[in-house]
Structure formats: C-alpha cells, structure tokens
Amino acid sequence: MKPVTLKEIAEQLNISVTTVSRALKDYPDISKKTKALVKELALTLNYRPNAFAVNLRTKESKTVGLIIPEIVHHFFSNVIKGIIAQAEEKGYLVIILQSNESYEMEKKQIQLLLSQRVDGILISLANGTADYNHLTDVIAQDKPLVMFDKIAKIVKCSKVIIDDRKAAYTATQHLVDTGCKRIAHFRGALLPQNSIDRFLGYKKALLDNNMPYDPSLVYICECGDNSFEEGKMNARQLLNDHKDVDGIFINTDLVAIGAITEFNEQGVKIPEDISIVGFSNWFMSSVISPTLTTIDQPGYQMGKEAFKQLYKEMQQVKNKEPIVFESIVLKTELVKRQSTK
Amino acid sequence: MKPVTLKEIAEQLNISVTTVSRALKDYPDISKKTKALVKELALTLNYRPNAFAVNLRTKESKTVGLIIPEIVHHFFSNVIKGIIAQAEEKGYLVIILQSNESYEMEKKQIQLLLSQRVDGILISLANGTADYNHLTDVIAQDKPLVMFDKIAKIVKCSKVIIDDRKAAYTATQHLVDTGCKRIAHFRGALLPQNSIDRFLGYKKALLDNNMPYDPSLVYICECGDNSFEEGKMNARQLLNDHKDVDGIFINTDLVAIGAITEFNEQGVKIPEDISIVGFSNWFMSSVISPTLTTIDQPGYQMGKEAFKQLYKEMQQVKNKEPIVFESIVLKTELVKRQSTK
DNA sequence: CTCCCAATCGAAAACGTTTTCGAAATCAAC
DNA sequence: GTTGATTTCGAAAACGTTTTCGATTGGGAG
Numbered sequence A, B: 001m002k003p004v005t006l007k008e009i010a011e012q013l014n015i016s017v018t019t020v021s022r023a024l025k026d027y028p029d030i031s032k033k034t035k036a037l038v039k040e041l042a043l044t045l046n047y048r049p050n051a052f053a054v055n056l057r058t059k060e061s062k063t064v065g066l067i068i069p070e071i072v073h074h075f076f077s078n079v080i081k082g083i084i085a086q087a088e089e090k091g092y093l094v095i096i097l098q099s100n101e102s103y104e105m106e107k108k109q110i111q112l113l114l115s116q117r118v119d120g121i122l123i124s125l126a127n128g129t130a131d132y133n134h135l136t137d138v139i140a141q142d143k144p145l146v147m148f149d150k151i152a153k154i155v156k157c158s159k160v161i162i163d164d165r166k167a168a169y170t171a172t173q174h175l176v177d178t179g180c181k182r183i184a185h186f187r188g189a190l191l192p193q194n195s196i197d198r199f200l201g202y203k204k205a206l207l208d209n210n211m212p213y214d215p216s217l218v219y220i221c222e223c224g225d226n227s228f229e230e231g232k233m234n235a236r237q238l239l240n241d242h243k244d245v246d247g248i249f250i251n252t253d254l255v256a257i258g259a260i261t262e263f264n265e266q267g268v269k270i271p272e273d274i275s276i277v278g279f280s281n282w283f284m285s286s287v288i289s290p291t292l293t294t295i296d297q298p299g300y301q302m303g304k305e306a307f308k309q310l311y312k313e314m315q316q317v318k319n320k321e322p323i324v325f326e327s328i329v330l331k332t333e334l335v336k337r338q339s340t341k
Numbered sequence C: 001c002t003c004c005c006a007a008t009c010g011a012a013a014a015c016g017t018t019t020t021c022g023a024a025a026t027c028a029a030c
Numbered sequence D: 001g002t003t004g005a006t007t008t009c010g011a012a013a014a015c016g017t018t019t020t021c022g023a024t025t026g027g028g029a030g
Helices: A006-013 A017-024 A032-044 A051-058 A074-089 A103-116 A133-140 A164-177 A193-208 A227-241 A253-266 A299-318 B006-013 B017-024 B032-044 B051-058 B074-089 B103-116 B133-140 B164-177 B193-208 B227-241 B253-266 B299-318
Strands: A063-068 A093-098 A120-123 A145-148 A158-162 A183-187 A218-220 A247-250 A275-277 A294-296 A327-330 A333-335 B063-068 B093-098 B120-123 B145-148 B158-162 B183-187 B218-220 B247-250 B275-277 B294-296 B327-330 B333-335
Touching: A006 A017, A006 A032, A017 A032, A051 B051, A063 A074, A063 A103, A063 A299, A074 A093, A074 A299, A074 B093, A093 A103, A093 B074, A103 A120, A103 A133, A120 A299, A133 A145, A145 A299, A158 A164, A158 A299, A164 A183, A164 A193, A164 A247, A164 A275, A164 A294, A164 A333, A183 A193, A183 A227, A183 A253, A218 A227, A227 A253, A247 A253, A253 A275, A299 A327, B006 B017, B006 B032, B017 B032, B063 B074, B063 B103, B063 B299, B074 B093, B074 B299, B093 B103, B103 B120, B103 B133, B120 B299, B133 B145, B145 B299, B158 B164, B158 B299, B164 B183, B164 B193, B164 B247, B164 B275, B164 B294, B164 B333, B183 B193, B183 B227, B183 B253, B218 B227, B227 B253, B247 B253, B253 B275, B299 B327
Parallel strands: A063 A093, A063 A120, A120 A145, A145 A158, A158 A327, A183 A218, A183 A247, A247 A275, B063 B093, B063 B120, B120 B145, B145 B158, B158 B327, B183 B218, B183 B247, B247 B275
Antiparallel strands: A093 B093, A294 A333, B294 B333
C-alpha cells in the first residue's frame, strides 16, 4: 500500500538508487540494458516520483499562485481559464485564492503563497489595496510576480493590462458620435487604476468634443458583490438628479445591466431616451434586452499572456539571470449593440 | 538572500535544530526562556518553514485538487468559490484543473494530482466520462475523493448532489400546474447522471399527470462550450417539428436562455405560446426578458459541503481510521418568474 | 602485459524538516 | 550523599530525491 520508491526498485534490481534515478531520466551514462530494466519495473510497480522529495531537492514545485478579487465573475473566470490552460501547457499547476476585494485577505494570501513556496505569483489587486509592501516583499525575494487587470503602476513588476483610458475614450466617443449631448459616467471604486483610467478616458473624450465635464454626473460604485444592485441604485439616482442625461458610460457590464433593468422597469427607453455603453463584454450583455453596447476585454487572452510572462520570469530565475519586467497591453474592441443608436 | 532555516537559527543561538523546531511549535519540554529567544529570532529573521521539507516529513501538503468540467460557468464558479472558502478556513489550498468535458483530460489530470500527492481530490465528472478506473485508482490509494454535481453512482466514494430527479419533477409539475398540455424536454448529454435523472423526473411527472411520454419531444444537447447555441438550435428545431408544444423543461439555464432568445427572435410569445423552465438559476436568468423560471441549485453551498466531507475523510486518513463514505443531498427550490404563467 | 580511455555504475552528501530516544542537568526527598 | 523523578535539551535517523565525485570494468592500442 505504501507508494513505491527509487530504493525499492534499486533493491529489486540489485543496483543503486543513483542508477535507478538516472535511468528513469535517460541520463547518457546508463546502459540501454539497465535503462530498459528499470523503466519496465518502474512501470509495473506504478512508480511515481515523490513530488515532496523532488521539490525539496530542486527547490521548485512547478506550482504558481493566483490571487483574484472574485471568482464568480465572467471576466475573471475567463482570465482564470486562460491562466490554467497556459500553465497546464507548461507543466505547471495553479493554486487559486480569492481576496474578496479585501486588502487584508490579499496580504494574508500572499504570505500563504510564499510559505507554500510557489514558483511565482499572479495577482489582480483588490479594490481596497492601497499599500504595496506585501507585493514588494515578493519581488524582494526574487520571486516572479505578474499583475494583471487591476494593477498598481508604482510596483516594479510585469503587468498585463488593456489600455483602459483609450477604451473608455472610445466608448464615450461612441456615445457622442451617436448623438448624445449630456453623458454621465458610473465609475468603479476610487482606488483601482483601471477605474481611474476609465474615468480619465471618459473625461478626455468629453473635453475633446467640447462638452463640459460635470463632476455631478459621475457616480461611484464599489463594484463588489452587489454590482447589479449598485447599477440599479445609480440609475434611480440619476433619474432623480439629472433628467437631461441622454447617455451613460458605465465602468462594468454588470453595473450596466443593473442600470438597464432599472430603466426598463421605470419605462425609460433605451437607447431612445438614454444610450448606454458598458465595459467588459460579459456574455450576459448579448442576451439582455436591449443588448448592451460594450467594450470587449479579452479575459482569456489576458490570462494566457500573464502566465506566459510569469513563465518567462521563472525561467530567468532558474537560469540565474536577472528578471526583466515587461508591460503587455492587449487590444480591446467596441462591440456595438442595441443600447446605443 | 537565501531563505533562513532552522539550522541558522540554531547556530546563532548555540542550541540544536531539534530545540528550535520544538520551541517554534510550543512543545512542553522546552523552557519558556528558550522558546522566547527562538521565537524572537525567528521573527526578526523572518523565518518561514520550508514547506517542501515539511511535506516530505509529514507526508501531507495541505493541498487538495479540484477537477471541474468548465470554469466559465455560473454554477461551477460558485462551487469553486465555496470550496476555496471552506478550504481556506481549514488551512488548505486548492489546485484547480479544468477537464473541458473531456474524459482523456480528466484522466491525465487525476494522474497529475496523484503525482503531486495532493491530500485529497474533488471532482465533477466530464460529460464524456463513462469508465471510472482513474477514479478507483484514487480510492485504491486510500486517497480521499469526493464527487459533486456530476457524479457516477457506481463509484464507491462520497458524493454531494442535489435530488435532480425530484427537482426535475417539480419543474415539470409546475408546467403542468400552469396549464401546459404538451411538454418538451431539452436534456443534456446522454451520459451524465444528473442529465439522466432530470430526464427521469420529467418523464415521471408526465406519467403521474396522465400525459403521454413522447420521445420525439426530448432534445439532446451536449451542454459544452456552446450551450447557448444549442438552445437556439433546439428551439428552432422544435418550432419546426412540434407546433403544438406549449411548455419546455430545459436541462440548464444557459440552454434555456438560448431558447428564449430564439423564441423572442421568431416572435413566439413566452409564456403565452410556450412556457419555459430552466435549471440552475444562473444570475443571468433573473435579468433576461422574460425572466426565467428555474430550479435554484445551491452551488456555493455544494462547494462548501464537498470540501467539508473531503476534510472529514482526510482527517480519517490521518488518524488511520477507515474512510466512511457519505452521500449528501442538498435542497433545491423552484424559482417562479415570467417564463411560466 | 601494460596503459589509457570510455562506458557504466555506486557511495555519500545534500535539501530542511520532524521525531525518537536517550542523555544531562536540576531538584527534592530521604 | 544517594536515589528518583522531573525538566530540558541534543544526536541521529528518517522522509525520497538529485547530484557530485569517484570507482570499477572492459576493451583497444601499443
């Protein structure tokens, strides 16, 4: 019942552990005959190298950690899928942790992963994260770290992102192009960089079109567990405050869908009375009515790229080369649907 | 730069490695004084036990494996969330693999997890899985294995499921109760147990209501990556074949949403012309129009229960007790919405 | 037969813990 | 001062690999 070890194989064949180990890995200094013998016995005994021992010797576990704010989330689950797919291709396993948008959690989880001695860490920051010592800790240990989507510009490490500012600009410009005169913005939480960038893109588009920027038209939502509800609330508030608004650029699809639902219930016509552009292109956005114009954000690809970069860095560490950081920016696309004219 | 070890602490304090190890774990046979010294130095040196060495010694890694058919999936991502939450509470990490509904993948991944020597495995079967040797392998090694949602009755291990048959019965009965006279069923793939059970529940409800069971009213879909498209296709087909059908019980929400979309496009009125009941209660189902009547399937809770059971079994293994298998059945609920009268 | 080189293998250390077993030291009691 | 119990600690083995460094063997050349 005990798992079979190199030693047992060695004893059965009357050779040394060393030879067995090397035979199994096709070292050139083992004769074809012994290699064949060893491999055959290993097969019949169903030998499996003890990963714990291998890890201890080689100081690597072929495992990476992934910290993500929320798993039940169309965009993020696509990212996860991409990461896992790419990791599997390279022979790595992925440990997933969910920060629940909490900085404290995130910190604890980074420590956990470091204790576990994963070979590298992938992370998308929680909304509440404003200090980065837990991350610089990782970097100080020369442990590869790649941030994606929700990043911190200050931290010196590789990043995989989209050009949020440009995408938001495009989205807002689309509202302008389709005739909107007064455009509101539902932005995400205050801290995250992508929330800031999307806001800046929105603002820039307004100014470039000679439209006044009115802070009272910018609504904040935490974009946590109840994004949908926040979308509804903000929509209701907007109807109260600003009856003249005829277009909204919304930070993320789920909030936009909340808003659409509210408008539908209140009898506000989309896009006749109000046009809406979302962000992320959740699958849901293509099936609600009206279907939602949005920015397609390539989650799966982002996951793949993030792992690829992490892999590169892990190789660099293995080869005792210095880690070179890269910033990868992925393309986004405006998907026009019924919620805009 | 090298991580600090017990040995270094021991040398600095001029005591033995043994003592350091035991001081850190509060063994009773170490004096308070040395404990304090050791702990203080460990803290200032930022000592972190080498997980690889600990794993090797203790033969456990505090890590479990999770194999799931598809990550980008509302129900499954809720399950994942539940599993991770519960695992974290117990100090375990979770390695996630995606089988992509492929039996071959699933087999390979089981082997991978066994090589990695995870302490336990959680799995929801792929649609294509019909032979279970890869699973009995796991059980034969006395490695805890818990199946959830898509299970195989034959395999002797713990299971966490819902009563699919009863839920399907309830769903179909609801269609009958609201006046449907001729009820179709879009079932999932042929092999999965839950697909079979839901079909049986549908059939039983018909017979109990003295309605004839007509095999031509049962449409199959693979429920893989393109469930939505399959829903549309089946709906189109149904309109062609059976104009008299006035109700459909659909195996899963995403397919149902595809069907609804198709019906909407073709001008078929829901629920006036056709009533629809889905399965799973995806979030999406509450925002499409018409909103979808469906069976709520507690994904998060299922994940929690699955891990709890796995944990129990891991404890049993640790205590060298025999593993006792349990089958846990979770409650479901009919959520009435606009797609039925 | 001697010498050298290539081919093939093994002994042992090392990775960093945990744990068993026992040794030393302290102390109280007589 | 002896005994026995208690407290406190250390030596060493063990977990299963990988890897370094030699050792042995055989064969061919001279």
